[in-house]
Amino acid sequence: MSTATYTVKGMTCGHCVSSVKEEVGEVAGVTSVEVDLASGLLTVNSDSPVDQGAISAAVEEAGYELVANS
Numbered sequence: 670m671s672t673a674t675y676t677v678k679g680m681t682c683g684h685c686v687s688s689v690k691e692e693v694g695e696v697a698g699v700t701s702v703e704v705d706l707a708s709g710l711l712t713v714n715s716d717s718p719v720d721q722g723a724i725s726a727a728v729e730e731a732g733y734e735l736v737a738n739s
Contacts, residue, residue, distance in 0.1 A: 670700075671718045675711040677704070679733040688731040696723050711735075 677689055686704045689711065693702045698719050703712040713724060725735040 671715050673713050673715075673719065673721075673724070675713070675721075675724060675728075676736045677709045677711050677728055677733050678736045680704070680706055680709060682706070685731075685733065689728060689733060692727040692731040693724060696727050709736075 680686060680689065683706065686706050689704050690702045693699060693711065693713060696713075696719055698715045698717060699713055700716060701714040703714075704710070711724075711728070713719060721735075728735045
């Protein structure tokens with residue numbers, strides 16, 4: 670099991686959170702996604718490490734920007 674955290678810029682409401690969760694959840698290998706609206710924190714759990722580019726592309730598809738990871 671692998672966990673990665675990122676920061677998403679531009680989310681303002683619950684619909685934003687849902688959009689990000691839906692898009693990131695469709696990335697191959699992702700098993701669960703948690704998004705905190707207040708902090709912009711995106712936590713991705715997966716069976717094995719997922720390429721940050723794939724996560725970034727999914728966030729952009731939802732209409733937001735991945736600004737950092739830790």
